[in-house]
Amino acid sequence: MELEDLRFCARYPFTKEAKGYLDFLKLDLDGLDDDLLEYSSKRVTDSLSDVHKYVREKFEQIKLAREPYLMKEIVSFPVSKVLVALTEDMLVKKKFARAESQRAYHFLQFEDDKTLEGIAKQLFTFKKDGKAFLIKFNEYLTYPAEDKDYSLVNLELDEGMIKLDKEKLAKLISQYVYHTTLRTKVDKRDIKNKMFFFFTEELKKDKRYVVPEELGAVEMEAFPPCMRKIYRDLQSEDKVGHIPRFVFSTFLGGIKMPIEEAIALFKEQANFNEGKTRYYLEHSYGLKSNRTKYSVPACAKMESYGICYKDNTCRWKHPMTYYAKMKRYKK
Amino acid sequence: MNPASEFIRKKFSEYYQKKGVIAPREIERREFGFGNDKKIDYRHYSFSTANELRNYLVNSTPLYASFSSAYYEFPLAQPMAKKSMLGADLIFEFDAECEHSCLTCPDCLEKAKLDTIKLIEDFLIPDFGFDKKDITITFSGSRGYHVYVVNDAVKQLSGEARRQIVDYLQAKNLDIEGMIKRKGDATPDSKGWKGRLARAAYDYVQNSRLTHKGYISKKIAEGNYDSFKGNKAFWLKILKNKTVNLGSAIDQSVTIDISRLIRLPSTLHGGSSLLCDYVKDMDRFNPLNDAVVFYNPPMKIKLTKDIPEFILKEQTFGPFKASQETSIPEYAAIYLICKEAALP
Numbered sequence: 001m002e003l004e005d006l007r008f009c010a011r012y013p014f015t016k017e018a019k020g021y022l023d024f025l026k027l028d029l030d031g032l033d034d035d036l037l038e039y040s041s042k043r044v045t046d047s048l049s050d051v052h053k054y055v056r057e058k059f060e061q062i063k064l065a066r067e068p069y070l071m072k073e074i075v076s077f078p079v080s081k082v083l084v085a086l087t088e089d090m091l092v093k094k095k096f097a098r099a100e101s102q103r104a105y106h107f108l109q110f111e112d113d114k115t116l117e118g119i120a121k122q123l124f125t126f127k128k129d130g131k132a133f134l135i136k137f138n139e140y141l142t143y144p145a146e147d148k149d150y151s152l153v154n155l156e157l158d159e160g161m162i163k164l165d166k167e168k169l170a171k172l173i174s175q176y177v178y179h180t181t182l183r184t185k186v187d188k189r190d191i192k193n194k195m196f197f198f199f200t201e202e203l204k205k206d207k208r209y210v211v212p213e214e215l216g217a218v219e220m221e222a223f224p225p226c227m228r229k230i231y232r233d234l235q236s237e238d239k240v241g242h243i244p245r246f247v248f249s250t251f252l253g254g255i256k257m258p259i260e261e262a263i264a265l266f267k268e269q270a271n272f273n274e275g276k277t278r279y280y281l282e283h284s285y286g287l288k289s290n291r292t293k294y295s296v297p298a299c300a301k302m303e304s305y306g307i308c309y310k311d312n313t314c315r316w317k318h319p320m321t322y323y324a325k326m327k328r329y330k331k
Numbered sequence: 332m333n334p335a336s337e338f339i340r341k342k343f344s345e346y347y348q349k350k351g352v353i354a355p356r357e358i359e360r361r362e363f364g365f366g367n368d369k370k371i372d373y374r375h376y377s378f379s380t381a382n383e384l385r386n387y388l389v390n391s392t393p394l395y396a397s398f399s400s401a402y403y404e405f406p407l408a409q410p411m412a413k414k415s416m417l418g419a420d421l422i423f424e425f426d427a428e429c430e431h432s433c434l435t436c437p438d439c440l441e442k443a444k445l446d447t448i449k450l451i452e453d454f455l456i457p458d459f460g461f462d463k464k465d466i467t468i469t470f471s472g473s474r475g476y477h478v479y480v481v482n483d484a485v486k487q488l489s490g491e492a493r494r495q496i497v498d499y500l501q502a503k504n505l506d507i508e509g510m511i512k513r514k515g516d517a518t519p520d521s522k523g524w525k526g527r528l529a530r531a532a533y534d535y536v537q538n539s540r541l542t543h544k545g546y547i548s549k550k551i552a553e554g555n556y557d558s559f560k561g562n563k564a565f566w567l568k569i570l571k572n573k574t575v576n577l578g579s580a581i582d583q584s585v586t587i588d589i590s591r592l593i594r595l596p597s598t599l600h601g602g603s604s605l606l607c608d609y610v611k612d613m614d615r616f617n618p619l620n621d622a623v624v625f626y627n628p629p630m631k632i633k634l635t636k637d638i639p640e641f642i643l644k645e646q647t648f649g650p651f652k653a654s655q656e657t658s659i660p661e662y663a664a665i666y667l668i669c670k671e672a673a674l675p
Contacts, residue, residue: 137459138484141492152495154506158522160460160484242591243584271369279410304494304503306583 006070010062011107013077014177016122021074030192032079039072040079041199047080047099048092054099055106085186086200090286090295093182101178108170120169123176127161133169134161143175146300150175216327218257224322225309226302227251235268244307249284250294254320259285296320335668336367338675340392342665343599346624347388353597353609354381356481360402360417364592365393367601371592377406394601397592400479400585402486411590418486421493422593423450423577424585426475434641434670435603435619443475448613450478450575454500458523470618472600472607477585477593493587499524500575507566511556518554531569532559599624604662604669620644625662632657632664632673 001009001021009018047054062073077100084096108116117133120126126135140162141152148154150171156163164172191197223231230248233240245266252262259281266277284294298318302308316322355361358381364374374397378384388396399406400422404415425446427439447468455461455478465482488496498504502524510517510525517525519533529551536548536559547558577583585591594600594607605622623644638651643663651657659667667673 136484138488138492141488141495144489144491144495148504148506149509151498151504153499153502153504153524154509156522156525157458157499158460159457163522241584242588283410283412300504301494304498305587 003067003070006067006074007062007065010065010070010073012104012119013074014104014180015119018074018077022078025071025075027075027078029079029082029196032193032195034195036072036075037079037083037193037195037199040076040083041203043076043080044083044092044096044203047103048095051095051099051102055103058103059106081181081184082186082191083196083200083203084181085184086188086191086196087203088286089204092203093184094295097178097181100181101174104177105170105174108173113166116166116170116173119173123173126164126169129163131165133164133166135164135172136160137162140164140172143172143179145171145175147171218255218261219327222323222326224319224326225311225314226299226307226319227323229309230307231265234266239271240269243305245280246284246294247297247302247305247307249281250296251319251323252281253285253294254296255323259287335671335674336394339394339601339604339665339668340367342604342625343394343601344389344392346599347385347392350624352381352385352388352595354378354384355398355595357402358384360404360406362399362401362403362406362414362592363595364397365391366395366397367393370395371397374592375407375409388598396595396598398595399590399592401589416589419488419589421480421482421485421488421496422585423447423478424471424475424593425450425478425577426471426473434638434666434672435643437619437642440474440618444613444616446576447476447478450500453573454575455480458499459496468610468613469594469596470605470608470610470616470622471594472598472605472622473603476610477596490587490589493589497577497583497586501577502527502567502570502574505570507563511560515554517556519552521554527573528566528570529554531573532556535569600669602669604665623662623666625665627660627662629658630661630664630675632659632667632675634667634673636672638667638672 001024005017006021009015009021012018046057058073061069065073080096084093087093108119111119120133124135124139126133128134137152137157137160140155145151150168152162155168220228220231227248230240230244233244234248249262252265259278262281263274263277266272286294296319297305299308299310299314300317302319303310313326314322316325359377359379361377362374363376363378363384364371365376366372372393376387378387399419401419402417404417406414408414425443427436427443451466451468455466456463461480461482465480467479467481469477469479471477505524505528507528510528517529519526519529521529533548533551536544536551541547543558550556550558577586585593596607596609598607599605600607604625605618606624608618608622610616619642634651634653634655634657636653638649640647640649642648643666644660646660646663648659648663664673664675668675
């Protein structure tokens, strides 16, 4: 493979060209060198600690690098995804996926139309309409973006087709990277190389990727208005819907309320069932099922769910930030 | 079980025996849930054929029957994660939010009907490009309508994608400022919300008493809003009748939460005795006539609470006083018993 082609694969390790290169290398996770694993682990730590620095540095390095570095860059993408999936921590998964998505988006800004279109063609089915790209709404929504500018309501939708300009197409590619990275699934039993678990444990130990501060003992007075409302509703006999219950459970998990105390908060509900509530909470806390730890939705999502009860004390964009700040303030 | 419930279940059982039930598409992939005291007391049921489902309804006769919008590989499996979801239909719920003290409010039902029509004719067909044959409407058997979009394009949409569709229908998070900033971007001919916004502004100016309304509307037609600026609240006000009123967060969660169960079409609603019926001609459909399935012979009942006047099958009943005994057609009597307003 020519050096320029390798550079392309290093920039976009999710393309068919990069996958073809990995097939050519006959990449075997079980026989992977420790230094490649270490490199992949560093890719994760770098991307999580300062995403802007990570993106900028990669951009400069790939521009000048020779084959050995480019090879590591290409191989470390799927290996990092496995390492991150093995942490079973939704926060780490989301941050890593976001970093890889931003990396792709940044690189795409410097591509000509032909390259951008070539990559997009590998991932989506679209039609050209002059300079615009028409893509089916359901395909677009397979990789939904959280930013307001790219949400469906702010796009031109007609007869099932969404009209995108070049910038929005680049964003869609980056969203593809985000969602496919986030959805990476690994069965631990398939990983024979024990070093993977060593590096995963190292990633978990790094406090930069866990909750940024010790929240200490639970203080209900610091609950944001939305959580207070759900709490109050739970204390009545009125049925509280699935979404508020789930969100409240993730919040209780986020503030690290002991599970027995959390169960007690649901006891007033007319249909209270201790076994079910315990299962439900353990699921939200990430102790059950695939051990995925769910994060508390941001305020924008809470609003969209129709369970945001904002008041003038709400000065942050996330219920967890509200709780942490209020707790500190009350001290 | 109290005598009123026993009586209703007997009547429902006779109905299912006689009329059967229409199986939902891919019945073997759906999860079913049933209830007597609540809408859903027990779930994680599965049936392979319409006949199996009918036999269950005839013999066990729950007052409420629901099914999943989702298709599962193992619908019986518990907990939910083990069911292995294969996809889900796209469903919208419109419930009449009645503030009047009446049992059935024809005006509120009519409003829910208009919202249903607006969803289909202003959004699902022109914007989302669905074909009429992909869309099914049912009357919920109580206060509103359900709209089903059954199409491969929607089957794999995630909860987040469905949330974006709900936001689209309600213009939630619409970037009005961004849309009118770039000249020529939002004109009455534009697609999606840009077009709706431009048309709403154009119509507002045309119907206003503004002195330069000819000039302003000409500029709006060109996508220039320099002379037509307002705060967000103003824009939202003029856009209000362009959005779909999807009601409360609970109603919206029917669309977003794909693990929810929804009223099973062709079954009876335990809270009204009305049929959760497929609606073929929305313009002509009158739920208080077409969804009434019981018969005319008079039946004696004793009222348990004061009941205002109500209409069923184009006949007006009441008002009734608590403890009053009366004889009314069976369909109206069963209706009142289901509403917990009378005893047989």
